[in-house]
Amino acid sequence: MLSQPARTRFAPSPTGRFHVGGARTALYSFLLARRTGGQFLLRIEDTDQKRYVPGAEREIIDGLRWLHIDYDEGPDIGGPHGPYRQSERREIYYEYAWKLIEAGHAFPCFCSPERLEKVRQQQLAAKQNPRYDGLCRSLDLGEARRRIASGEKYVIRFKMPKEGSIETTDLLRGTIVTENSSLDDSVLLKSDGWPTYHLAAMVDDHLMGITHVIRGSEWLSSHPLHAHILRAFGWKEPVFVHLSVFLNPSGKGKLSKRTATEAIKDGHSVYVTDLRDLGYIPEGVLNWIVLMGWGVPEDDVMTLEEMIERFDVRRLTPSPAAVNFTKLDHFNGVHIRRLSDDDLAARLKPYFEREGLQVDDRMLHKMIPLLRPRLVTLDDCLPFGAWFFKEQVTPKPEELVVKDLTAAQSVQVAHKAYEILSALPSWDAHTAEAAMRAYLTESGLTPSQVFGLLRVAVTGQTVSPPLFESLEIVGREKTLARLQNAILLLERFSESGGD
């Protein structure tokens, strides 16, 4: 029941940062292409020089690469239907705009922005819908050409039929009927010679053989215009799928700039490359994104491969979804736990090195099982594991004091622990724990009392991976040296009146 191979595209405009909304659109397009054995391509829609942001295209490409949403054709890799940057296809749009004029579906318009604005104000005052008043609609084409030749500024507008209606179909919503009278003579080619989205996207989708257009719901209301353009050209219409917008975490209002800022303060982000830098892994981010707008009956933990196997574009939901960062954390943790030892070790190593630590690979590998269940993001490896690689740690003396004991008594406990550990016949977790537990029974102290002291002494912190496994890995030498140092600190603390 697999449908024909689909050719899909992700067509962002480089006007800002690459966020999860765009990533989701790209993901679904990618999944549809892969699912059906088709192709997925990237096209940059940079026809608005005023809004162009340098570096934005780079960020999109980096983000897609990082997520493993690989495109078969694109601006940086080329392909048989290039160029894939609309700024490099300018003549094409000009040519097609004039074809429309010659076919009677479009017309040159010489109205100035000032006149247009005046008309708009009048219409508003008269409580009418603002729209083009049609002044240039019936201009003689020969006359128009002369004015253009003389250097007069003009735009090309679509000649929208005055009567009748048009049917458009959205895969998720069904057929929508729109009265032509509610549609405008929209600008196709701007006076600066660049096309608008309406023209450029339709032309490119056709020329590039796109079969399915997956895009944001902000395009739903211009779908009728697009259908008119496509039909005027006599082109086959692709299947259109309009995705809903993302809402703020509260579920109220669409995802805002403000939410984006707050998310960052919170250690989260809606920007893909930020997520990468924050220690999220692509598997987790992908799983999070794919489920906002698509539901699976059960087993919602999936790899990209599994998504491709299960994806069905018809099952996307047309209703808006609120972003939920807690869920992102969950999926990231789940996918980290699914990583192999080698894979996780390789991903963690840079985080330690970035802290200036000398990483012992054998030790790192042994640490992995201890670290893994505790990581939400990759950089969580630092608070749990950095102490393994440090030359020395600096416990807070007051944290070395055993609960319900004095500092002086704590010194005695530390001494005893040192005695036991240094006398161990073999250095492994089981032997060490057994010996220490024997001391527990003999002294009447609790595990948390004694183990707590040891933990702070050796790791320098009150929270760490399981104690004895950690001691085994960090080694006898470091353990005893740090314990010795802790005794010193404790003695000094005790003498200075600390309790």
Place this chain on the structure above:
RNA sequence: GCCCCCAUCGUCUAGCGGCCCAGGACGGGGCCCUCUCAAGGCCCAAACAGGGGUUCGAGUCCCCUUGGGGGCACCA
């Protein structure tokens, strides 16, 4: 203001007329495990926006209301 879209637990969703006194996941609560923090296991609370129809039967189909969202540019 006009046009269009959407509507199941707090959130993401399953449900495509009887299998649903509505299933899963996150989050929340409880218990277990336990040397800290996690992870893990078990259990619990939590929804079909409201009102009309259609039908033997409606969360599922239709209409209205309400609520949310999108659009109405020489931006995409």
